[in-house]
Amino acid sequence: MKSQISNVLSDFFFEYETQRQVLVRNRRVGVVCRLIQLGVLAYIIGWVFIYEKGYQSADTAISSVYTKMKGVGYTNVAGVEEIWDVADYVFPSQGDASFVVMTNFIITQGQTMGKCPELPGKDNCTTNGDCEEGRFKRTGNGVCLNQTHTCEVLAWCPVEDDQTIPDPPRLMSAENYTLFIKNSVTFPLFGVTRSNLVEGIDGKYISTCLYHPDTNPLCPIMKLGDIIKFSGFDFTTIAKVGGAIGILVDWTCNLDRSLRHCKPVYTFHGLYGNPGETDTARASVGYNFRYAKHYMEDKKPKRTLIKVFGIRIDIIVQSLARKFDIIPTLTAIGSGVGIFGVATVVCDLVLLYILPKREFYKNMKYKYTETQQRDVDSEAGITEKEAAKG
Known part of the structure; x- marks a missing residue:
């Protein structure tokens, strides 16, 4: 038991796992990958660093x-x-x-x-009825003055x-x-x-x-x-x-x-x-x-x-x-490196689902476990037996 625990700890601390990589020699996929990478690189350098000054922190005054x-x-x-x-x-x-x-x-x-x-204008009057008494605006106090044909107002005069x-x-x-x-x-x-x-x-x-x-x-x-x-x-x-x-x-x-x-x-x-x-x-x-x-x-x-x-x-x-600030600089670089993964995703989609040899590329990219292989073999054997009986 003690030996098993030490082996597990040893594997955890002293081993490193890396992803399996497959080198695919295909011109179309290679061109697509490089174009996407160049676009991402232009975005990071041109937009993030040069235009948006992603390597600097900002402040208003x-x-x-x-x-x-x-x-x-x-x-x-x-x-x-x-x-x-x-x-x-x-x-x-x-x-x-x-x-x-x-x-x-x-x-x-x-x-x-x-x-x-x-003043003479739009509020001219002909009778006292045209002047409404008691309103606090320039329409008079109920009296129409014959001399000017305007309402009499209570105001600062003239x-x-x-x-x-x-x-x-x-x-x-x-x-x-x-x-x-x-x-x-x-x-x-x-x-x-x-x-x-x-x-x-x-x-x-x-x-x-x-x-x-x-x-x-x-x-x-x-x-x-x-x-x-x-x-x-x-x-x-x-x-x-x-x-x-x-x-x-x-x-x-x-x-x-x-x-x-x-x-x-x-x-x-x-x-x-x-x-x-x-x-x-x-x-x-x-x-x-x-x-x-x-x-x-x-x-x-x-x-x-x-x-x-x-x-x-x-x-x-x-x-x-x-x-300049080191924190936004590292953040900008980290996000840029992450965006480079877009090229890998797009190229994998092209390889595995679009190209005529997609089954071949799937077999090269994915390695099946032994249990899965046995299941596949057993299913194949059962099919052969059924065919023979038929």
């Missing part, structure tokens, strides 16, 4: 964005000259990654709370007249405003921190540079007019009714190279609408909102209502960093 607009605007509306600075035309306050630059506006001054006629949008836009000077973008990213997996003020971008360079994708692709200062142009829109058109532009800051870095090569790439995209569409093809165009400046006059509350048409700027940071 934690990002921070700071912005600053500069520029002064000038308007002359009905003989009233005004100067508009950053505090007047940027909403909200400076510094956000998403903000609006005013390019056009409609001002309604000296509004007070009270009753006044609605009501805003926004039926005609100023054309050309009142702040065309916004085209020359400049935007400064300061962005930093951190890849926590690799412990790498980068800023868009990369090597060579110092105070002297910033004081004179202006972004251009070909001549100054790393300059963080951009003209608003250039941003609109690079996104595919016309500044005059978008300045009239407003719009939205996305500035994409792309950090795609290969950290196997020097950190100096990890630099941002700026691209510009229209977020609302398509530059190739016409106004009649769109369901809703432009970007606008209202805000009011409240004040007291003769102890009576008043306000100045401003309808702002502006360009909304959204700064979007996209990041992906890669670096």
Whole structure:
């Protein structure tokens, strides 16, 4: 008993089993096998390692964005000259990654709370019955005013007249405003921190540079007019009714190279609408909102209502960093070696089920046990005896 146990343990620890291999000399099967292997090899090298960078681990960044607009605007509306600075035309306050630059506006001054006629338009009336009392919308308080043929409303009076949008836009000077973008990213997996003020971008360079994708692709200062142009829109058109532009800051870095090569790439995209569409093809165009400046006059509350048409700027940071890692490398190699088994499976199917000599190849590939052979022989003997009796 002890000897049997030691033999079993010896066989288990000190013997190695290998699969039986049969060398088949067949040109068609050989060509199929090599073509499949070449395809798998091209997939592993071309797709897994070169394109997908299967030998590297990846990480996305934690990002921070700071912005600053500069520029002064000038308007002359009905003989009233005004100067508009950053505090007047940027909403909200400076510094956000998403903000609006005013390019056009409609001002309604000296509004007070009270009753006044609605603007002439689709809600014109002929009798008091056309004005539904008590509804909180511009359809009146149950009184139709004969002078204007509009309903009397309870509102901030005089009501805003926004039926005609100023054309050309009142702040065309916004085209020359400049935007400064300061962005930093951190890849926590690799412990790498980068800023868009990369090597060579110092105070002297910033004081004179202006972004251009070909001549100054790393300059963080951009003209608003250039941003609109690079996104595919016309500044005059978008300045009239407003719009939205996305500035994409792309950090795609290969950290196997020097950190100096990890630099941002700026691209510009229209977020609302398509530059190739016409106004009649769109369901809703432009970007606008209202805000009011409240004040007291003769102890009576008043306000100045401003309808702002502006360009909304959204700064979007996209990041992906890669670096060599032994674990994904071994995983990619292991999966590639496993895929090589496809060639063997396909060639076995061709040999055993398709070729004319498939029975011959089956006998060469499979070795039957002695018990199976005896069963085959006995069955053959019984058949011969039955034939002899018959």
